[in-house]
Amino acid sequence: QVQLVESGGGLVQAGGSLRLSCAGSGFTFDDFAMGWFRQAPGKEREFVAGVTKNGGTTYYGDSVKGRFTISRDNAKNTVALQMNSLKPEDTALYYCNTVLGPVGGTRGWTVPLFVDHWGQGTQVTVSS
Numbered sequence: 001q002v003q004l005v006e007s008g009g010g011l012v013q014a015g016g017s018l019r020l021s022c023a024g025s026g027f028t029f030d031d032f033a034m035g036w037f038r039q040a041p042g043k044e045r046e047f048v049a050g051v052t053k054n055g056g057t058t059y060y061g062d063s064v065k066g067r068f069t070i071s072r073d074n075a076k077n078t079v080a081l082q083m084n085s086l087k088p089e090d091t092a093l094y095y096c097n098t099v100l101g102p103v104g105g106t107r108g109w110t111v112p113l114f115v116d117h118w119g120q121g122t123q124v125t126v127s128s
Helices: 099-109
Strands: 003-007 010-013 020-025 031-037 046-051 057-059 068-073 078-083 091-099 122-127
Touching: 003 046, 010 057, 020 031, 020 091, 020 122, 031 068, 031 078, 046 078, 046 091, 057 068, 078 091
Parallel strands: 010 122
Antiparallel strands: 003 020, 020 078, 031 046, 031 091, 046 057, 068 078, 091 122
16 A cells, blocks of 8 residues: 655744655655645645656756755655755645656656555744
């Protein structure tokens, strides 16, 4: 059974940093590009960052470019999101999922594949 478990969220002041982690199980982790998404109250889920199967290529949403870094460890079946220079507008529930990736062009990065297997997410709150 597919499981995606996010962790590492918390409360941080603006300008601070957090590192999120996501552990995947129940599927062949290195067969899939992975991505991070977020959802703020009253807003739609938003793509944040993606990484290819081997970690060699990354892609970011415009709002986080230059501040966030995605990486993966296929030996541990984990994907991480290092978030620096956090802003109050980064406050949201953060989720990971497999993504279609570059085979789908630019838009492919934003397409989650395991749409019936979202995890519980991890809350990030940035105070001003």
